[in-house]
Each structure stands twice: as structure tokens, then as C-alpha cells.
Amino acid sequence: MVFSSLTFLFFFLPISLVLYYICPKKVKNLVLLVLSLLFYAWGEPVYIVLMIFSAISDYFHGLLIYKYREMKPSRAKLFLISSLIINIGLLSFFKYSDFLIENINYLFNVQINYLELPLPIGISFYTFQTMSYSIDVFRGTVLPQRNPIALATYVSLFPQLIAGPIVRYEVIEKELTNRTVSVKEFAEGVQLFIIGLGKKVLLANNIGLLWDEIQNQSISELSVLTTWLGIVAFALQIYFDFSGYSDMAIGLGKMFGFHFPKNFHYPYMSTSMTEFWRRWHMTLGNWFRDYVYIPLGGSRKGKWRLYLNLFIVWGLTGIWHGASWNFVMWGLYFAIFISIEKAGLLHFLKKCHPFFQHTYFIFFILIGWVLFAFDDYQKGLDYLASMFGFASNGFFDSLFMYYFYTNIVLLLIVLVAATPVWDTMREKFINKQARIMTVLLSVYYVCILIISTAYLVDESFNPFLYFRF
Template identity: 65%
Template sequence: MVFSSLTFLFFFLPLSLLLYYVSPKKMRNIVLLCVSLVFYAWGEPVYILLMLFSAFTDYIHGLVIYKYRNKQPLKAKVALISSIVINIGILMFFKYADFLVINLNQFFGTEIALLSLPLPIGLSFYTFQTMSYSIDVYRGQVLPQKSPIALAMYVCLFPQLIAGPIVRYKSIANELHHRTWNSAQFVEGINYFSIGLGKKVLLANNIGLLWSNIQSQQTSELTVFAAWLGIIAFAFQIYFDFSGYSDMAMGLGKMFGFNFPRNFHYPYIARSVTEFWRRWHISLGTWFRDYLYIPLGGSKSGKYITIRNLFIVWGLTGLWHGASWNFIIWGLYFGLIIAIEKAGWLKIMERWNPILQHMYLILIILVGWVLFVFEDYMQGIAYLKIMFGFTSNHLMDAQFLYDLYTHSILLVILIIAATPVMITIRKSSEKWINKRAFNFTITAILLVYYQLILLLSIAYLVDESFNPFLYFRF
């Protein structure tokens, strides 16, 4: 089940909210755990056991780590290592076993049979969450959770289960038992959800159709401008698809009394790759920073260690996204770019015009999305050759002009929506308009705006069948 479905909007969500709020406060964690398990079981009933096993394993490990952390540190460390090995082992088995077998067969000429196991939805996300819990208990940053129900609810919580954000235990530890409800927060949650649904359904899905059409063209028939238009379309699709889902998760969290961290902050307005990755998938970036990059030494142990750490982190970031060489290449590509920026390129760029800085960023990111989107990296290389004119493909044709013309309004909307321009206009207007009257007017306009987005999104879902979610496969 996905958030952008009529089943979720008109059946699952209203029923879940009703059951949750009519239940006594002491029962709400159990109710939320049950509805989360139903949500997950809608698509993968068997893998509920795997998710509950992960939660129970880290519940036990957390208690053991805390018991021995001060008195017998070695036992606590062994428990931590055990937790990490089990979590990584599960992730490796289900996500990377076939990838390893395929490469062994190709390299050694063996014929080892593939397991062909379906990837448990959300595995990469909830594995990182459970690992962060054990690590934070070991570091003394949080107390262990005494209630197995509360910890299982944290792991299985349906708003962020499928595609994040990666919510660390310490971020919501207090809210697991002490959630408050107020109408303002609930309405704010509805607004966040409406915006996210609009991003996903009205923007990502529509521009995704353009990318799908261009991607399906034969490379011999693809023009240079069409290749650029296609990858620009994909760049918008993946941003509004994923950030929309994150906004919906934040909104749902607020409806149930949780405050999840923001996962995106207008990444396409960045002026460097380093800044871009501070704005894109923030919860994943900070997870790797706090649990891998800094423990490896970060950037304080000399430039060679820093470069090593960057390549380790970004290689694993690519691998986290999928069991395919293109993701590893994609991760190492950004590791290299960020290493170059940290080595002095950023200082050189500071002297550039901001427009030139932004053009540099967009160029680097678009090349990265080509490496990302084609699982066969040779297809990605072929696509890049067309983009940069290293083939005999035509510059443009009538199909490109038609696609550009028919999507021009949508592209303008996407560009505006990917920037904080509307927020800037609102803040600037406050100086010239009576604040009280201004706030009343803005509140009324926003109320109509959110309702309109919700209605348009529902209308789209009724009529259309193209409703993919890109991060399901990660």
C-alpha cells in the first residue's frame, strides 16, 4: 500500500485515526503497532516476521548493552557488534546475496543458483533505524526502551516505514510514551500531507510520464536536446516523488503526535555538490556522517584519511540504494566530486558568480542522475554520450519540440516549486501589509490552497493509473 492510493486515503488512514483516537492513551502504542503491521502486511505479510525479529533483536541487545556499558564495557561492545552483525547480515542476505552470486558467477565462471528473494519493502530504512538505536544506547545518548511494544512500534511505525525519513530513536524517544494532541498540530499534519501528496501525484507523476516516454526511445533515434530534457524530467520526478513522500510521512507523524525530521530542504538551489547533499535525503546523509564518517576519523585526520573516508561513505551510500554496479559508481562519483570540492575547489568557486555556481551544480547532478537511473551502467554511458554530442544523433527533432511545448507550463511550475520563492514573497510582503490582516488573509488563502491540492490529487488518482513510487525498490 502506498500513501498516494485511494485505498489508503479513504479506508486505511481514516480507520487508523479513528481507532487510534478512540483508544485509551495506554493502548495507543499497541493500536499504532497493529495498524502499522496491517499496513505492511497489505503487500508483504510474510516479511512482518522479519521486521518484528529486527525490532525484538535490538530490544534485547539494547538492554544488554545498557546493563554492561559501564560495569563491563567489553560485554557491551560484544553486544553492540552482535546487533550490528545481525542487522547488516539480514540486509546483506535479502538485498545483496544475488548481486554477490551474479558477480561470483561472472568472475569465476561458476553456476551458483540465485536465491531470487523479493526485497522486503523498507528494509534499508528500518535496518538503519534499529542500528542507530543500539549504537546510541552504547554511546550513552539514550536510555534503553523497557517496553518491547514501544520499540516495535518505533521500528514498524507506518508513516516512515516504507521510505523514511530515517527517524533515529533519540529523535522521538520521548514521544513514544508522551505524545500530546492539539488541533493546530493535526491541521499542520494535514497540510504537510496535502503538499506531499500534490508533489507526488500532480508533479512527480506527470513529469515522470515525460521521462518514461523519452527513456523508452531507441538511443539511435534520441536527439541531444531530448536526452537533456529527459534527464531534467527525471531529476524533477525523483525529487518531487521522494520529497513528496517525506512530506506525507511528516504530516502523518504530526497527525499521530510525532515530529519527524525534515528530509529535504530545496536541494536544487544549492551552489555546490557538498551543499546539495546537505539538503537532499538529510536523514540518510546525517546517519552516514554520525555513524560512519565521524567514527572513521571524519576530516580531522589529514587529507588522505579524509579522502579515504569520503570514498568509503559514498561507496556505501551508493550500495545502500541498490544491489547494482551503477549505484556504486554513482556513489563513488559523488565521493570524488565532494573530495575535489573539499580539496580546494570550493574556495575557487566562491569567487564565481552565483549563477555560474548553480549551473555547475545542476550539470554535476544531472550527470549523476544518469548514472543512477540506468541499472546497466553501459546504457548510462551511452546516454551521456548522446547528451554531450559524442554521437551522430541529431540535435533536435519535431518530437522534442512537441514534448517541450506540451510540458512547458509544467516545467515552469516544477522550477518554482523546487525553490523557496513563494516563502520569500510572503516574507517580503509582511513589511508592507498590516500584519494581522496579512496573517488572516494568508491563512484563508492557504486553507483553500491545501484543499485544492488535495482535491486535485484525488481527482488525478481516480483517473490515472501511472502512480509509481521510485524509492520502493531501495
């Protein structure tokens, strides 16, 4: 089940809200847990066992880590290592087994059979959440959760279970046991959910059709401008797809009394690769910073150690996204640019005109998205060659003109939507004409919901891109 489905919008969500609000406070977590397991079981009933096992494992590991943290730190560390091994082991087994087998077969010329295990949806996200829980208990930044239902609710919470944002236990520790929802916050949650729905259904899905059309053409026959148009479409699709999910998740969280962290902040307004990762998938970047980069020494152990740490972090970031070499290349691509920026390029960019800064960023981020978009890295390299005229059908052709003119209105809409123009206008006018703006915004949200629903009636399947990670 996905948020952008009629089943979720008009059956699962309304029923969930009614059940949640009519039940007594002391059983709200249990109701949420059952609802979350049903949500997850809709597509993968077998893997409920895996999720429950993760919750039980981390529940007992958290208690044991806390018990020995002061008395016998070495024993507490062993329990922490045990927790990490179990979590990383499960993630590696289901996500990277066939990738490892593929490379062993290639390197040693053997024929080990692939396991062909279906990837549990959302395992990359909830595994990172459970690991952060154990680590934070060990560090003493949070107390262990003594109510197993509450911890299981945290692990399985359906609003952000599938594709984040990655919510650390410390963020919602208090809300797991004591939360309230005001009418204002509930309304804000509904509004944010509808905005996310519109991003996904109206923007991501439609601009994604343009990318699908272009990538399904023979790469050798694409003109330079067509390839650039295609990767621009992909960049916009993945942004509105993923940020749309995050908005819906954060909005749902507010409806149930949780405050999830922001995950995107207009990333395409960045002027450097470094800034981009402060705006894109912010919860993932913060996770790697706090649990990998800083423990490795960060920038405190000299210049060369800084660069090594960056390559380790970005290599892991790449492989976290998928069991394929193109994701590793994508991660290391960022490691190279962020290292160069830290070595002095950022200082140079700050002296340049903002137009040059932004042009530099857009040019190289689009090249990076090519590495991300093609699981077959050779195909990705061929696409890059076409982008620079080495294997293309000229600079532009009739196909480019067709795609451009038939999508120009959509392109303008998504490009403007990727900037803070709408937020600026809304804040400017809502203060001056509060009552009129309230009415207009209500109409605006209702229109998005109605139009999105109309689109969903004609679509049979529209999964989020990040579900595969």
C-alpha cells in the first residue's frame, strides 16, 4: 500500500484516524502498532516477522546496554556490537547478498546461485532508526524504552516506515508516551499531506513520464539537448517524488501527534555540492554525520584524514541507496566534489556571482543524477557520452523540439515549484489578508486533493522511487 493510492486515501487512513481517536490514551500505541503492521503486511506479510524481530532484538539490547553502561562498560559495548551486527547483518543479507554473489562469480569465475530474495520495503530506513536507538542508549543521550509496545511502535510507525524521514528515537521519545494533537496541528498535518500528495501525483508522476519516454529511446540516437532535457526531468521527478513522500509522512505524523524532522529544503537552490547535502534527504545526511563521520574523527584529525572520512561516508551513502556499482560511483562522485570544495573551491565560489555558483552546482548535480538513474553503469556512461556530444545524434533534433514544446508548461510549473517562490508569496499575502488567504488556501488544498484523486483513478500503480532503497 502506498500513500498515493485510493485505498489508502479513502479507506485505510480514515479508518485509522477514527480508530486512533476513539480509543483510550493508554492503548493508542497498541492501535498504532497494529495499524502499522497491517499497513506493512498489505504488500509484504512475510516480512512482518522480520520487523517484529528487529523491534524485540533492539528492545532487549537497549535494556542490557543501559544496565551495564555504568557498571561494566565493556559488556555494554559488547551488547551494542551485538545489536549493530544483527541490524547490519539483516540489512546486508536481504539487500546485498546477490550483489556480493555477483561480484564473487565475476572475480573468481564461479557460478554461485543467486538467492533472489525480495527486498523488504523500507528496511534501509528502519534499520538505521533501530541502530541509532542502540547507539544513543550506549552514549547515554536517551534512556531505554521499557515498554515493548512503545518501542515496536517507534520501529514500525507507518507514516514514515517505508521511505523516511529517518526519525531518531530521541526526536519522538517523549511523544511515544505522551502526545496530544491540537486542531491547528491536525489541520497543518492535513495540509502538508495534501501538498505531498500533489507533489507526487501531479508533479513527479507527470514529469516522470517525460524521463521514461527519453530513457527508453536508443541512447545513440538522442541529441545532446534531448539527453539534458531527460536528466532534468529525472532530477525533478526524484525530488518531487521523495520530498512528496516526506511531506506526506510528516503531515501524517502531525495527525497522530508526532513531529518528524524536515527532510528537504529546496535542494536545487543550492550553490555547491556541500550545500546540496544540507538540503537534500537531511535526515540521512545527519545520520551519517553523527554516527559515522564524527566518530571517525570528522575534520579534527588533519586534512588527509578528513578526506578519507569523506570517502568512507560517501561510499557508504552510495551503497546504502542500492546494491549496485552505479550507486557506489554516485556516492564517490560526491566525495570527490565535497573534498575539492573543502580543499578551497568553496572559498573561491563564495567570491563568484551567485549565477556562476548556481550554474556550477546544477551542471554537476545533473551529471551525478545520471550515475544514480542507471543501474547498468555502462548505460549511464553511454548516456553521459551523449550529453556531451560524443555519441549523439547532433546537438538538437525534432524529437527534442517535440518533447520540449509538449512539456513546456509542465516544465515551467515544476521548475517554479522547486523554488521557494510559493512560500514567499504565501507568507507575504497571508499577513496582509489573513481571512481571504485562509479561504483561498482552503480552496487550493481541496483542488489539489480533487485533481490528485482524479489522476489516481486512471493510474493503476505509482510507487515511490525510494521504495526500492
